[in-house]
Amino acid sequence: MGSRMRISALAAGLLVLLPGPLAAQTLQGDTERGEALFSQCKGCHQVGPEAESRIGPHLNGIFGRQAGAISEFRYSKSMQRAGADGLTWDHDTLGAYLANPRSLVSGTRMSFRGLKDPQDLADVMAFLRSYSDNPRDIPESAPTLRADDPDLTPEVLAMQGDAEFGEYLSAECTTCHQADGSAEGIPSITNWPSEDFVMAMHAYKQSLRPHPVMQMIAGRLSDEEIAALAAYFEDLAP
Amino acid sequence: MTLNRRSFIGATAAGTLALTAPAVIGQARPKVVVIGGGAGGATAARYIAKDSEGAIYVTLIEPTRSYYTCFFSNLYIGGFRELSSIAHSYGTLASAYGINVIHDLATGVDRDARTVSLGHGGTVAYDRLVVSPGVDFVDGSVPGWDASVQHLMPHAYKAGSQSELLKAQIEAMPEGGTFIMVAPPNPYRCPPGPYERVSMVAHKLKAENPTAKILIVDPKEKFSKQALFEEGWQAHYSGMIDRIGPDFGADNVEVRADTMEVVIDGEVEKADACNVIPAMRAGHIAQVAGLTNEAGWAPVVPATMQSQMDENVHVLGDASQQGDMPKSGFAANSQAKVCAMAVRGALTDSRVFPARFSNTCWSLIETDDGVKVGATYEATEEKIAKVDGFISQTGEDAALRRQTYEESVGWYAGITADMFG
Numbered sequence: 001m002g003s004r005m006r007i008s009a010l011a012a013g014l015l016v017l018l019p020g021p022l023a024a025q026t027l028q029g030d031t032e033r034g035e036a037l038f039s040q041c042k043g044c045h046q047v048g049p050e051a052e053s054r055i056g057p058h059l060n061g062i063f064g065r066q067a068g069a070i071s072e073f074r075y076s077k078s079m080q081r082a083g084a085d086g087l088t089w090d091h092d093t094l095g096a097y098l099a100n101p102r103s104l105v106s107g108t109r110m111s112f113r114g115l116k117d118p119q120d121l122a123d124v125m126a127f128l129r130s131y132s133d134n135p136r137d138i139p140e141s142a143p144t145l146r147a148d149d150p151d152l153t154p155e156v157l158a159m160q161g162d163a164e165f166g167e168y169l170s171a172e173c174t175t176c177h178q179a180d181g182s183a184e185g186i187p188s189i190t191n192w193p194s195e196d197f198v199m200a201m202h203a204y205k206q207s208l209r210p211h212p213v214m215q216m217i218a219g220r221l222s223d224e225e226i227a228a229l230a231a232y233f234e235d236l237a238p
Numbered sequence: 239m240t241l242n243r244r245s246f247i248g249a250t251a252a253g254t255l256a257l258t259a260p261a262v263i264g265q266a267r268p269k270v271v272v273i274g275g276g277a278g279g280a281t282a283a284r285y286i287a288k289d290s291e292g293a294i295y296v297t298l299i300e301p302t303r304s305y306y307t308c309f310f311s312n313l314y315i316g317g318f319r320e321l322s323s324i325a326h327s328y329g330t331l332a333s334a335y336g337i338n339v340i341h342d343l344a345t346g347v348d349r350d351a352r353t354v355s356l357g358h359g360g361t362v363a364y365d366r367l368v369v370s371p372g373v374d375f376v377d378g379s380v381p382g383w384d385a386s387v388q389h390l391m392p393h394a395y396k397a398g399s400q401s402e403l404l405k406a407q408i409e410a411m412p413e414g415g416t417f418i419m420v421a422p423p424n425p426y427r428c429p430p431g432p433y434e435r436v437s438m439v440a441h442k443l444k445a446e447n448p449t450a451k452i453l454i455v456d457p458k459e460k461f462s463k464q465a466l467f468e469e470g471w472q473a474h475y476s477g478m479i480d481r482i483g484p485d486f487g488a489d490n491v492e493v494r495a496d497t498m499e500v501v502i503d504g505e506v507e508k509a510d511a512c513n514v515i516p517a518m519r520a521g522h523i524a525q526v527a528g529l530t531n532e533a534g535w536a537p538v539v540p541a542t543m544q545s546q547m548d549e550n551v552h553v554l555g556d557a558s559q560q561g562d563m564p565k566s567g568f569a570a571n572s573q574a575k576v577c578a579m580a581v582r583g584a585l586t587d588s589r590v591f592p593a594r595f596s597n598t599c600w601s602l603i604e605t606d607d608g609v610k611v612g613a614t615y616e617a618t619e620e621k622i623a624k625v626d627g628f629i630s631q632t633g634e635d636a637a638l639r640r641q642t643y644e645e646s647v648g649w650y651a652g653i654t655a656d657m658f659g
């Protein structure tokens with residue numbers, strides 16, 4: 001089943017911080033279990049006929065909805081930017097966001113550490129999908145997760161970057177991202193924990209994050225190069 | 239890294255010190271001379287000085303004390319920027335990076351002796367020379383136009399007083415008057431530049447002189463981001479802008495500056511303000527130094543930006559003929575970093591990594607309506623070749639267009655910091 005395969009590919013791709021192997025197991029989403037797990041979200045979100053936006057936006061019709069689209073809700077700048085860039089919630093993007101919110105939207109205001117268990121993730125998504133108008137069963141058409149991309153394994157994430165190489169590579173970035181960390185129209189990328197940095201770059205590389213410039217730039221960086229950049233920017237003191 | 243940031247500051251202090259005692263330290267250090275302090279030259283000078291941590295003595299030769307970026311000069315014409323906001327000085331390059339900035343014109347290059355001669359006399363010796371003089375105009379490419387009439391029909395394709403003049407002439411147009419742009423043939427600096435300019439002129443006229451007309455006389459069949467511009471012009475400036483292409487004789491144009499006339503294939507059009515952007519070639523000094531080919535550009539080795547005529551010379555930016563990259567500030571800045579690495583690798587024992595290039599060009603069509611086009615490139619044997627690219631789409635929503643514009647403002651801050659420190 002296309003959609004479930006996708007979730008597992010994603011889990012393998014972005015849930016890399018998890019201990020233990022997450023290798024390609026096919027995950028069946030269980031709506032009832034998802035409803036129970038939604039209690040973790042309930043403090044902030046509502047879903048269903050009477051749902052309103054509270055601490056977080058309501059989640060009716062979330063599948064196919066553009067990120068940051070509920071007009072009366074005040075989203076973070078990062079979420080607004082992602083929405084304007086064209087981030088739309090589908091299986092892959094929602095999975096990535098719920099697994100690790102900051103890997104997809106760095107400055108998100110959702111303080112939730114993420115659904116680390118792939119089964120929990122599949123279940124919550126199955127539950128949310130029952131409140132979406134067009135719950136397409138198999139959103140295979142989403143142009144995400146290039147099949148030829150190597151999976152992001154824990155080794156890739158733990159890779160020790162060559163900061164000197166990173167310094168050279170960073171010259172491509174500082175045409176837009178200021179080395180002193182000031183952010184004006186383009187976000188700051190200095191002093192990030194390297195794991196967050198690596199995640200964000202891979203999310204562009206895998207087209208989970210929508211921005212065309214960054215997809216192009218990340219698209220041609222190898223795992224070593226991303227690690228090198230992360231190592232360099234992590235220690236770049238303003 | 240053997241030196242961290244803090245020790246680098248120390249190294250810079252030593253570099254600055256060396257300026258006062260060149261006989262003692264300067265002799266031992268390899269010398270790089272950079273001609274032209276624009277997008278290519280300033281970036282190259284800064285990166286070579288910064289990354290060599292004082293091991294290379296860098297001299298930058300640039301006649302002007304204030305560099306006005308061409309990028310965003312159209313936004314100045316449209317009223318989105320002050321002229322002072324696009325002016326940059328060389329103070330930080332000298333004080334923080336120990337670069338020897340000489341405000342003079344390079345008038346000659348003796349490639350055998352490896353010296354550059356200066357307008358005010360004297361010569362400067364180099365081990366490696368970096369040439370980034372931008373463009374000059376091809377005489378006679380628009381009959382009737384030469385530099386002696388640029389006060390009547392400004393090009394405004396080098397920013398500063400020319401931009402001011404053009405803006406003033408647009409402001410002085412009579413009600414319902416006509417602005418004519420004679421657009422350049424390929425290849426030229428900043429492919430979307432003329433059309434961003436038309437957008438900015440239209441923005442200004444719409445507010446100040448709404449019955450005025452704009453006529454583009456264009457020798458090219460197609461132009462950069464054409465669908466995006468045409469869509470935007472239709473949406474924001476409907477009925478104001480006309481473009482005549484080569485199919486209607488726009489490749490046969492003559493101007494008469496004293497009577498403010500443009501003759502298109504024999505037909506006389508009267509202009510109230512006229513912007514002539516002639517054909518271009520590499521900045522004159524590249525030719526004087528014997529670095530250019532028949533087409534007027536300086537061919538380079540893609541992986542290092544070395545001149546094909548002389549391995550001790552690198553040519554950057556608009557003046558170079560490198561392959562697929564457009565002549566843009568972003569591209570010149572990108573090439574300068576590759577060049578800086580190659581120069582350091584050759585003169586010191588620093589590591590050399592594979593060359594990589596990229597470019598993105600933003601254009602503003604109307605308030606909060608920005609578009610962009612970009613690509614990444616790699617060095618192949620024969621040219622810098624495009625790998626991958628993207629372009630804004632027609633019909634994008636207003637939020638995305640506003641964000642694109644905001645990004646361009648961020649980019650401007652980023653690239654100018656990257657050039658001037």
Ligand SMILES: Cc1cc2nc3c(=O)[nH]c(=O)nc-3n(C[C@H](O)[C@H](O)[C@H](O)COP(=O)(O)OP(=O)(O)OC[C@H]3O[C@@H](n4cnc5c(N)ncnc54)[C@H](O)[C@@H]3O)c2cc1C
Pocket residue numbers: 273274275276277278279299300301302305307308309310311312342343344345370371372373394395396427428431432435521522523554555556557565566567568569570598599600601
């Ligand atoms: C209207 C307009 C809009 C533009 N918009 C953009 C944009 O949005 N994005 C973008 O990326 N690019 C843009 N560009 C293009 C960009 O300005 C150029 O591509 C870029 O400046 C090229 O850099 P360069 O180093 O080759 O030349 P320049 O930046 O022109 O620098 C050349 C320098 O060399 C100096 N010089 C020349 N001859 C000598 C000599 N003999 N001795 C010493 N010094 C000398 C000059 O004084 C000058 O300072 C625009 C250009 C124009 C005209």
